[in-house]
Amino acid sequence: MISKKREDPAWLRRLLLGLGIGWIVVLVVAPIVSVFAGALSRGGSAFFAALVHPDTLSALRLTLLAALCAVPLNTVFGLAAAWLLSRFQFRGRNLLATLIDLPFSVSPVVAGLLLVLVWGQQGWWGPWLSRHGVHVVFAWPAVVLATVFVTFPLVVRELLPVLQEQGSSEEEAAILLGANGWTMFWRVTLPNIKWALLYGVVLSATRAIGEFGAVSVVSGHVRGETNTLPLHVEILYNEYRFQAAFAAATLLVLLSVVAVSIKGILERRAHR
């Protein structure tokens, strides 16, 4: 062990610090600043006009809807799956673990195509659904489905190592002290995993809000109806409406900042 604090020469420290800061400025700060600069390039009123444009608001609504569906679904199923994988040994356990990871390893575009193949007009149950007036692909349900698919592993993967490390003896103790399964879950299991769970929830929320590839395939890009914020930004950009594209992009940046701050607070509390 080296107990003496080693001091590097001042010029080296400044150089390394400068390189680090420069790197972050070039890669992160400059683009964010440019987003805001681009958004405000025609003044504040044009910025606000782009923000409250009906198409932007509709895209924001759909993005939030997708996130609000995906996050609770992932939370419930993620808890159930992580519980199953960590507490029980059964046939096909490894297969299940691999399947849960699949959305991570498959390209989002492929995920979108899979959804079209299953739910689309030529798909497995798409024709039956559309005969009954339910349109999934190129409508908002497909956007939600794609978002759920892509974000599915996030909660499981956060919970699984924590559950495995803690083992089941506290839960067994609770049962033998007379607690039923529900009480055991709320009073023993959940308090031990709550920070990991919240962290997984924040991660899947940010991923849901930012998802582009899978959603792009299934949404159909109907302006004001099936566009999410990332798709909306792209369309505006391709139409050379840079200022409006940047204005919509600021919304995404703000949502990310909120999520990252929540994550930071959680991390600090979890490690206390």
Place this chain on the structure above:
Amino acid sequence: MSISIKGLNKHFGRYHALRDVDLAIPDGELVALLGPSGGGKTTLLRTIAGLESPDSGQILFEGRDAALQRPQERGVGFVFQHYALFRHMTVFENIAFGLRVKPKHERPSEEEIQSKVGELLKLIQLDWISDRYPDQLSGGQRQRVALARALAPKPRFLLLDEPFGALDTKVRKELRRWLRELHDELGMTSLFVTHDQDEALELADRVVVMMEGRVAQVGTPDEVYDRPATPEVFQFLGNVNLFHGRVAEGGFLHHAQATTGTDAALAFVRPHELEVERFASSDSSVPAVLTHAYALGPKVRLELRRKDNGSPMEAELTRDRYRNLGLVAGDSLWVTPTNLRVFCSDEDVVI
């Protein structure tokens, strides 16, 4: 509360953890499940608690089939090997847990909980740290909290899995005595798992020796120590010397050649049951060389080597006897067993 176990079997995959276990535990006894690790002790304990379900066989509580009861309803207090305290709860809340989760009509009022937990905290002499968290406690303190937590809902019997395994010798001794007193005071049926023979022999009313998933022997500590049922039990319970010989006409022959009318046999002798002398005193005396001697508290332990076949032996003497003999390493001696336990076998035993 008596427990009776009939024909219990349990597999984990291909591993046969419990093999036809039959056992009767009378009301109010303190019983030790003793045996080497992997012998099925913990599995048996967990099966009684309802944490594992048997593949076949029956567990009866006071004559009633336990399979009809969920683990919550069995009235079991369980102390886990590594305590399994709720890490996000204080000592107080850990102990109160079993009272707080009772169904509404049985649940005591908040004042009753406060006084009940207060009593238990006094009993385990930890009332001064009731608001600490488990990771702020020492091993012995955690152990006592785990015990108090198990006792709070007034279990009908108490199951303890290696209760003193992770503690240092001094704390272990204190807690052992304390557990014995507690058991006598509360008068419930208690069952604890241990691989430490001293612990089992010192603490228990009755010892159940388990090996390879089977009950090898059940008896009082004296019975198990003095009359082990099998060579394996004998070897597990303390140091032992092994003599190969043959049995004929009800006697054990040390030096006999294989002749008709005799059976190959093994004889076991404990180190303190070997007489060490300068001269042969009987037919069964065996010549040996002293290789090493060392003091062990009030006793002296001798390491010897048999002259006839070179196998090692251990003997134990009092310090006086050792001094009187004036022994030095390298001395030629005669060793005579004063007490032999003979196990016959039809096959030749290779050790």
